Amino acid sequence: MTATVELRRARATGARARTRSGRARYLLGAACITICTVMLLPLAMSVLASVKPTAEAAASPPTYLPHALSLDSYGRLWTYQQGLPTYLANSLGTALLTIAFTLLLTVPAAYALARFPIPGKEVIFVFLLLALIVPYQALLTPMFLMFARIGLTNTLVGLAILHTAIQLPFSLYIMRNSLSAVPRELEEAAVTDGASSWQVLLRVCIPSTKPAIVTVALFAFIMSWNEFLGALVMMSRGSSFTLPLILAAARTETSLGGTDWGMLQAGITISIIPCVLVYLLLQRYYVSGLMSGAVK
Amino acid sequence: MYRSRRSQLIGIAYLAPALVFVLAFTAYPLVQMTWMSFHSWSLITPAKYVGLANYRRAFADDQFWVSFAFTLKYTAIITPLLIVGGYLLALLTSESSRLRRITRTTVFIPVVIGLGVSSLLWYWLFSTDFGLVNKALTDLGLISKPVLWLGVDADRSNLAIIASVVWKVIGFGMILFVGAIQAIPREITEASLVDGASYWQRVARVVLPLTLRTVLVVTLVSVIGSLLAFDQFYIMTAGQPQNETATSVFYVYLNSFPYLKLGYGAALSIILALTILVFTVVQLLLTRRSHA
Helix, strand or coil: CHHHHHHHHHHHHHHHHHHHHHHHHHHHHHHHHHHHHHHHHHHHHHHHHHCCCHHHHCCCCCCCCCCCCCCHHHHHHHCCCCCHHHHHHHHHHHHHHHHHHHHHHHHHHHHHHHHCCCCCHHHHHHHHCHHHCCCHHHCHHHHHHHHHHCCCCCCHHHHHHHHHHHHHHHHHHHHHHHHHCCCHHHHHHHHHCCCCHHHHHHHHHHHHCHHHHHHHHHHHHHHHHHCCHHHHHHCCCHHHCCHHHHHHHHCCCCCCCCCCHHHHHHHHHHHHHHHHHHHHHCHHHHHHHHHHHHHC | CCCCHHHHHHHHHHHHHHHHHHHHHHHHHHHHHHHHHCEECCCCCCCEECCCHHHHHHHHCHHHHHHHHHHHHHHHHHHHHHHHHHHHHHHHHCCCCHHHHHHHHHHHHHHHCCHHHHHHHHHHHCCCCCCHHHHHHHHCCCCCCCCCCCCCCHHHHHHHHHHHHHHHHHHHHHHHHHHHHHCCCHHHHHHHHHCCCCHHHHHHHHHHHHCHHHHHHHHHHHHHHHHCCCHHHHHHCCCCCCCCCCCHHHHHHHHHCCCCCHHHHHHHHHHHHHHHHHHHHHHHHHHHHCCC
């Protein structure tokens, strides 16, 4: 009896909520659209500024929308200092090396941690996560001195090593969780068939942890492509600059005396595109990686 | 499955590369930095043991305190904006209509672009004569002459930089809050509906308490990130005016690299690392509890 009354009351409030939500829905929809606009506007403005003709890109006060379209800014960027291809190759090379190093180190290590009876395993795991508690910003000076001694400053390998050190704890954590979740029956079947541990890793474990591998590679790419301070410290020679470094340098000095704003926007646009593309394509992996990396 | 001594050795072999890597590129630099912090060293002259002199010097150094206070101020202003803003965005976008999902994806886009690059973008937007911020404010009649946003007044620079960083990272907290909100069991939300609770009552009494741990963790992650701020200040103000907007990491960078005061820079690094450690330990304790 009381249950019926309560249910009816609940339905009534539900109905009221629904009519109110009719109006609220439009307001919230408008809020969503406003928020999207605010978030996209700076990016859109930068892309639009990158296709303004040279004179318009340097105009003060600036125009909102380009009055004519031109790729001149991209042309100037293409030949700026050592040329865009050099900086793109440096950024991409470092990012790919970082992905390779990170996977080559963390996949076997996570496999060992998840499957082998190693004495002091937990202690080793915590030690491998050392970089979590020491911010890399604080370790740059000794890293720089070491790299200078062994000739790794101004090299892509050196910068990739630094980026790998930054990315290692997160990657190891993700890989270990994923490998621990692979059903042991699969491996046991392979072992019964005479597979060595190495073959088990290659044929069973790696194929069944693909999502984790994609997540690790994705985060390594985005971090390395975007990282600024480490690159600033390690790369002093212009020819080894990454994209963020050359753009930061171009913000103050150009051949004409003032900042070449159009060229800067062209560079910003080019830096942003890979990140946004990779994110939109692999959003699922990105969000799940973030959840398990940051919160759990 | 693998029990023998041999399999133990195989396991160690798989672990060895990562172990050697962390020893060489994290543990060793940490030890060397500690050693350096007790020495006076400038690369040109040989290192000389000076005990705690570098640390004492830091605490007597005005710029150290200016940088530290400025970093704290930046952190104190930006953290509530990121957490409250991120949470409101999460409440708005955690429901699964198409528009809400698109909004979630859009708000997250700036998170994946580089902080350096986004700082360059905002350096342009806030530029006095060439930036769209001044242009828009002038066209709206809010200002009569262009505002000098960056590098002239520390507080105004800080506000401009905070606006740019909020834009850049607000999606980070949002996406984690969305995850936490969506993990609340449906029965609990429905039960509060039956109780006739209004939306905000439901948020205050059900949603917020059940996602509080995530809120705390994101707050700590965000505080740590802000205390380590560098890129945005290096690019947008270069520490100007008079190093008033040089953050703690910026000051470490200045001492270690352009000034080559390696020992002093190392001592500053250690102080910074210890400050961060306090927050990291709390964060790790909070996240560990989730496994229990």
